Amino acid sequence: MNSFTLVLIEVLLAVIAAPIVGGLLTGIDRKITARMQRRKGPPLLQPFYDVAKLLQKESSTVNMFTRFFTSFSLFFTVLAVVLLFIGQDLLLCIFSFTLAMIFFVIMGYSGYSPYSFIGAERELIQIMCYEPMILIMAFGFYESTGSFKISETLVQSTPVITKIPLIFLGFIFILTIKLRKSPFDLSMSHHAHQELVKGITTELTGICMAMVEVTHWFETVFSLALVYVFFIWANPYSHVIAVAACLIAYFLEILIDNIFARLKWEPVLRTSWIVTGAASLANFIILGLI
Amino acid sequence: MVRKSPWILHYDGSSCNGCDIEVLACLTPVFDVERFGIINTGNPKHADILLITGSINEQNLPVVKQLYDQMPTPRAVVAIGACAATGGVFKDCYNVYGGVATAIPVDVYVPGCAARPENIIAGVVKALDVLENRRVKKSKPKKELSTRKNAKAKTTGGEE
Numbered sequence A: 001m002n003s004f005t006l007v008l009i010e011v012l013l014a015v016i017a018a019p020i021v022g023g024l025l026t027g028i029d030r031k032i033t034a035r036m037q038r039r040k041g042p043p044l045l046q047p048f049y050d051v052a053k054l055l056q057k058e059s060s061t062v063n064m065f066t067r068f069f070t071s072f073s074l075f076f077t078v079l080a081v082v083l084l085f086i087g088q089d090l091l092l093c094i095f096s097f098t099l100a101m102i103f104f105v106i107m108g109y110s111g112y113s114p115y116s117f118i119g120a121e122r123e124l125i126q127i128m129c130y131e132p133m134i135l136i137m138a139f140g141f142y143e144s145t146g147s148f149k150i151s152e153t154l155v156q157s158t159p160v161i162t163k164i165p166l167i168f169l170g171f172i173f174i175l176t177i178k179l180r181k182s183p184f185d186l187s188m189s190h191h192a193h194q195e196l197v198k199g200i201t202t203e204l205t206g207i208c209m210a211m212v213e214v215t216h217w218f219e220t221v222f223s224l225a226l227v228y229v230f231f232i233w234a235n236p237y238s239h240v241i242a243v244a245a246c247l248i249a250y251f252l253e254i255l256i257d258n259i260f261a262r263l264k265w266e267p268v269l270r271t272s273w274i275v276t277g278a279a280s281l282a283n284f285i286i287l288g289l290i
Numbered sequence B: 001m002v003r004k005s006p007w008i009l010h011y012d013g014s015s016c017n018g019c020d021i022e023v024l025a026c027l028t029p030v031f032d033v034e035r036f037g038i039i040n041t042g043n044p045k046h047a048d049i050l051l052i053t054g055s056i057n058e059q060n061l062p063v064v065k066q067l068y069d070q071m072p073t074p075r076a077v078v079a080i081g082a083c084a085a086t087g088g089v090f091k092d093c094y095n096v097y098g099g100v101a102t103a104i105p106v107d108v109y110v111p112g113c114a115a116r117p118e119n120i121i122a123g124v125v126k127a128l129d130v131l132e133n134r135r136v137k138k139s140k141p142k143k144e145l146s147t148r149k150n151a152k153a154k155t156t157g158g159e160e
């Protein structure tokens, strides 16, 4: 198999398998959450039913930009996942991912609802909270592998986590923000009935809402794929460990989601900067000493 | 697919809050409506089914109409309890117009004072058939913009 077909397979995997995995993970999340609350919970495939339903509904948008920005947000999220799967430059993935988030925020501002406005503002605050950590993580990768290329991790003799464990902890912290879990689900929440109605997505109907859901599936896969790359090295069995690590991280997120109440934006910003700042600084000092 | 993922919006009109509490009881672990894919959204733009408890009065008439108008089609309305059906005990109040049908077309009536959670869930499940029929028909129903003048006029349920 030449390298071109390999890349093609990886691209197809990213475009087709990633949303399926993302949707299933969301379904598992809802099921586990329900079990934690002593409920039966929806069927495993519920997220797919929801999206199929949304596609059959009338799509009324307040203006033409809404759909435009939602599609761009989806496109750049998919691009980020594709770049990550083919082992491209980590910085490129992160930039594509950030661009997608910015489009999402602009979408929120394009609606006229005050809820959507406040949601967009809070989404910006969330980006402020996690973006520094994601960039620091990329830098940590560079420090430990000598390259920003993700494929580089596959030729290392030890996984990246052994060199930047504290940065990994900081990343796990902001993963809660990225997966829109309580206590950090400021801009919109999966749980219905919040003070902000549906936050940034309040104005969305039909196909736009479906696109936001699918974007979130890709986001989930992207976030967990970043956890994945911490754990792989030259050993082929490392992939099993990496998958296990992703699942444990995801379970922890669900647990955190269920035991914490939502915070205000100031404590979110404060704690995330203090935790990620301290973790990464300490890690870089240790890296410098070794 | 709407059968498997009906999202509801709950609005409480002129009521004693009895039916209101029963609707919320459906969300508790005992009844757990989420096992049917039902989600209680607070957002008309995401809702498929509008659950109304209580009667229509001068103050909430425009609110109910606006909520209904904001819901994307196909949509259905379930009136819960005696108040939502006819005005119930509030029927003779000076400011009350009557049941939900005085404002918007109703598809399913759930009887009771207060309606039981089992019946409410059954009502929602019945509304799913209505939604499914509407989707199959694909006929976009005309918005029923009844003015305040004819609000008192009796309208019989059903969007079509």
Ligand code: SF4
Residues within 6 Å of the ligand: B014, B015, B016, B017, B018, B019, B020, B053, B054, B080, B081, B082, B083, B084, B088, B089, B112, B113, B114, B115
């Ligand atoms: S039907 Fe009975 S219980 Fe329900 S709101 Fe009316 S008075 Fe209260």
